Amino acid sequence: MNDIICTVDVVLMTLRDSRLHVALLKRDHAPFLGALALPGGYIRAAEDADTQAAAVRMLREKTGIDSPYLEQLATFSGSSRDPRGWSISVAYYALVPAEVIAAGGHPEVELLPVEALKGLPFDHQQIIEAATQRVRNKSSYSSLPVYLCGENFTLPQLQKVYEAILGEPINKVSFRRKLDELDILEAVAGAMETGKAHRPAQLYRLRKCFRQQLSLTGRALNAAG
Amino acid sequence: MNDIICTVDVVLMTLRDSRLHVALLKRDHAPFLGALALPGGYIRAAEDADTQAAAVRMLREKTGIDSPYLEQLATFSGSSRDPRGWSISVAYYALVPAEVIAAGGHPEVELLPVEALKGLPFDHQQIIEAATQRVRNKSSYSSLPVYLCGENFTLPQLQKVYEAILGEPINKVSFRRKLDELDILEAVAGAMETGKAHRPAQLYRLRKCFRQQLSLTGRALNAAG
DNA sequence: ACAATAGTGTCTCTTAGACAATATCGA
DNA sequence: TCGATATTGTCTAAGAGACACTATTGT
Numbered sequence: 001m002n003d004i005i006c007t008v009d010v011v012l013m014t015l016r017d018s019r020l021h022v023a024l025l026k027r028d029h030a031p032f033l034g035a036l037a038l039p040g041g042y043i044r045a046a047e048d049a050d051t052q053a054a055a056v057r058m059l060r061e062k063t064g065i066d067s068p069y070l071e072q073l074a075t076f077s078g079s080s081r082d083p084r085g086w087s088i089s090v091a092y093y094a095l096v097p098a099e100v101i102a103a104g105g106h107p108e109v110e111l112l113p114v115e116a117l118k119g120l121p122f123d124h125q126q127i128i129e130a131a132t133q134r135v136r137n138k139s140s141y142s143s144l145p146v147y148l149c150g151e152n153f154t155l156p157q158l159q160k161v162y163e164a165i166l167g168e169p170i171n172k173v174s175f176r177r178k179l180d181e182l183d184i185l186e187a188v189a190g191a192m193e194t195g196k197a198h199r200p201a202q203l204y205r206l207r208k209c210f211r212q213q214l215s216l217t218g219r220a221l222n223a224a225g
Numbered sequence: 226m227n228d229i230i231c232t233v234d235v236v237l238m239t240l241r242d243s244r245l246h247v248a249l250l251k252r253d254h255a256p257f258l259g260a261l262a263l264p265g266g267y268i269r270a271a272e273d274a275d276t277q278a279a280a281v282r283m284l285r286e287k288t289g290i291d292s293p294y295l296e297q298l299a300t301f302s303g304s305s306r307d308p309r310g311w312s313i314s315v316a317y318y319a320l321v322p323a324e325v326i327a328a329g330g331h332p333e334v335e336l337l338p339v340e341a342l343k344g345l346p347f348d349h350q351q352i353i354e355a356a357t358q359r360v361r362n363k364s365s366y367s368s369l370p371v372y373l374c375g376e377n378f379t380l381p382q383l384q385k386v387y388e389a390i391l392g393e394p395i396n397k398v399s400f401r402r403k404l405d406e407l408d409i410l411e412a413v414a415g416a417m418e419t420g421k422a423h424r425p426a427q428l429y430r431l432r433k434c435f436r437q438q439l440s441l442t443g444r445a446l447n448a449a450g
Numbered sequence: 451a452c453a454a455t456a457g458t459g460t461c462t463c464t465t466a467g468a469c470a471a472t473a474t475c476g477a
Numbered sequence: 478t479c480g481a482t483a484t485t486g487t488c489t490a491a492g493a494g495a496c497a498c499t500a501t502t503g504t
Contacts, residue, residue: 173466197481
């Protein structure tokens with residue numbers, strides 16, 4: 001029918017040491033055999049219902065992860081991005097807590113900070129930059145960052161996640177007001193103890209009805225806008 | 226290499242009678258021969274540098290238009306959207322003033338309101354809905370709607386365009402304050418006359434440096450947020 | 451002069467951010 | 478009790494919307 005190479009790539013992101021990281025894997029095929037690259041591969045028309053399903057399969061096969069949040073990012077294409085020929089890559093991005101990546105049981109997954117990446121094959125650098133920009137932008141007006149937290153988290157923890165992504169401090173009162181308005185979190189019975197030498201923080205979790213959907217704040221969470 | 230059908234579809238939108246319209250064409254090939262559908266077609270690996278170039282070509286061939294604003298919308302895929310088999314459609318959307326469509330020299334182009342479409346082939350209805358949502362959303366925080374105006378326009382005209390897209394009235398003072406802050410428009414020498422029985426409005430145009438890029442307002446232009 | 455809409459000044463109300471007071475833990 | 482951080486109350490400042498006043502045209 002045609003000679004276009006159809007693939008899917010997944011930008012699996014997490015927060016480690018207050019910095020966004022992306023999951024990369026050593027390629028086990030030519031081209032770029034052995035190079036660190038995004039988990040991805042050919043769409044299999046016979047088994048994938050659509051590209052989203054292909055992305056889910058790819059993530060599961062290569063990292064052992066089923067991410068609750070997986071969104072289409074954009075499609076990258078052209079004759080020069082893949083040495084094998086004219087290709088299309090439908091890119092997706094996923095956000096998970098760092099523990100989930102460890103629990104995936106694929107120790108070969110490498111986490112690298114999204115800045116200071118270099119020498120990536122194909123246009124993977126560009127794809128990662130687009131994903132980073134999307135996450136930063138979307139975090140400024142939505143509840144996206146909760147997917148980077150574990151199931152339970154405290155408000156100060158969540159605020160630190162937002163600040164890490166947005167790269168600037170957030171007003172504590174405004175932040176809590178916003179989350180209160182959104183009404184997407186619910187307090188968990190027990191407070192966080194961990195033996196910290198200060199007042200313990202209340203644990204929260206995403207309310208059931210919001211487990212897989214995002215909430216928009218309507219206004220930016222940060223000052224810059 | 227594979228059996229995936231690779232196509233591009235373009236949602237060409239304009240404003241007519243204060244309502245968003247989409248350009249549709251009667252299909253001249255099977256499947257769905259004769260049905261109204263989005264302008265689109267196969268990606269030609271031999272002549273298209275990438276999918277964006279394919280969309281530009283498609284728009285030019287089928288409507289005679291070179292749109293200054295053409296953005297990737299999303300990619301639609303799967304085994305069931307096209308009766309010929311597993312397919313990928315990279316969808317783009319373009320915004321032009323209604324006059325540009327007439328000037329394209331393709332009288333077979335039909336303009337239909339984005340609401341009340343029915344019986345479209347493939348998943349074109351869904352693609353158009355996604356484009357409509359994107360335009361509405363993006364208009365609430367950017368200068369996107371200027372691409373629906375002609376080269377010169379008055380502020381009251383531009384405000385009516387915003388209001389038509391957003392579907393709600395905008396505060397005049399806030400609207401002008403916002404545009405003033407954005408600093409993307411410049412006054413044109415002559416005022417609008419047209420013999421209206423009232424004070425004439427100043428004509429404006431997009432400043433050169435903003436001809437092809439969008440400006441973000443940082444805050445929503447409408448009340449709802 | 452009148453009708454009609456453009457353009458502008460200003461007041462108010464909402465909301466974001468600063469500041470600070472209170473609460474609660476471990477040491 | 479002290480140090481540290483969580484949580485909450487309140488004041489202030491910035492920005493959006495309401496209102497209304499002035500400006501300019503054709504009839």
